Amino acid sequence: DSGVTQTPKHLITATGQRVTLRCSPRSGDLSVYWYQQSLDQGLQFLIQYYNGEERAKGNILERFSAQQFPDLHSELNLSSLELGDSALYFCASSVGLASYNEQFFGPGTRLTVL
Amino acid sequence: AQRVTQPEKLLSVFKGAPVELKCNYSYSGSPELFWYVQYSRQRLQLLLRHISRESIKGFTADLNKGETSFHLKKPFAQEEDSAMYYCALNAGGTSYGKLTFGQGTILTVHP
Numbered sequence: 001d002s003g004v005t006q007t008p009k010h011l012i013t014a015t016g017q018r019v020t021l022r023c024s025p026r027s028g029d030l031s032v033y034w035y036q037q038s039l040d041q042g043l044q045f046l047i048q049y050y051n052g053e054e055r056a057k058g059n060i061l062e063r064f065s066a067q068q069f070p071d072l073h074s075e076l077n078l079s080s081l082e083l084g085d086s087a088l089y090f091c092a093s094s095v096g097l098a099s100y101n102e103q104f105f106g107p108g109t110r111l112t113v114l
Numbered sequence: 115a116q117r118v119t120q121p122e123k124l125l126s127v128f129k130g131a132p133v134e135l136k137c138n139y140s141y142s143g144s145p146e147l148f149w150y151v152q153y154s155r156q157r158l159q160l161l162l163r164h165i166s167r168e169s170i171k172g173f174t175a176d177l178n179k180g181e182t183s184f185h186l187k188k189p190f191a192q193e194e195d196s197a198m199y200y201c202a203l204n205a206g207g208t209s210y211g212k213l214t215f216g217q218g219t220i221l222t223v224h225p
Binding site: 003004031033042043044045048050055056058090092094097098099100101102103104105106107 | 146157158159160163165200204206208209210211212213214215216217218
């Protein structure tokens with residue numbers, strides 16, 4: 001499967017903890033995006049990386065950080081977790097940087113903070 | 115700041131009936147608009163984008179800048195159209211790929 005992959009599928013942790021979500025883009029895609037989907041906020045853009053560099057930022061909390069590695073996979077780090085961080089976190093990838101490039105979404109990582 | 119509103123959380127129609135999923139946006143510039151769809155147990159995927167002016171699976175959407183709307187329409191709904199539909203906006207320029215999504219509409223097409 002050459003689609004976007006995300007690990008883990010599910011993550012259960014406690015408040016105050018730190019977790020790392022991982023995303024591998026489609027083969028050939030240089031852009032990676034992170035989105036958060038929660039019941040009250042809906043689907044919210046967090047951040048975009050292109051070829052290792054941060055390119056666009058949404059309302060990403062300071063407790064959250066991301067990076068894209070030379071092999072183009074990306075990680076989203078969430079620290080000092082709060083109950084409200086429980087959500088589905090999606091990664092997407094696209095070929096290029098521009099808005100008209102179709103974004104291909106991964107299956108998501110469901111994070112539960114207890 | 116940009117905003118996308120999908121006024122209907124749920125929409126039910128019968129097979130063969132016309133369907134229209136509403137999307138309104140607020141943005142002062144020239145946005146790019148998209149419709150994304152998520153079928154049951156599948157990933158979120160692009161359905162269509164306004165710049166392509168295409169018809170996908172019988173769906174069309176016209177950008178109306180005067181009414182700031184981008185409604186999704188299909189003349190004859192099919193059961194396989196049942197899904198969650200999201201309208202999304204990109205502000206262009208240095209927004210790069212940043213998409214602002216609406217809250218989504220669950221479409222159910224009854225046999």
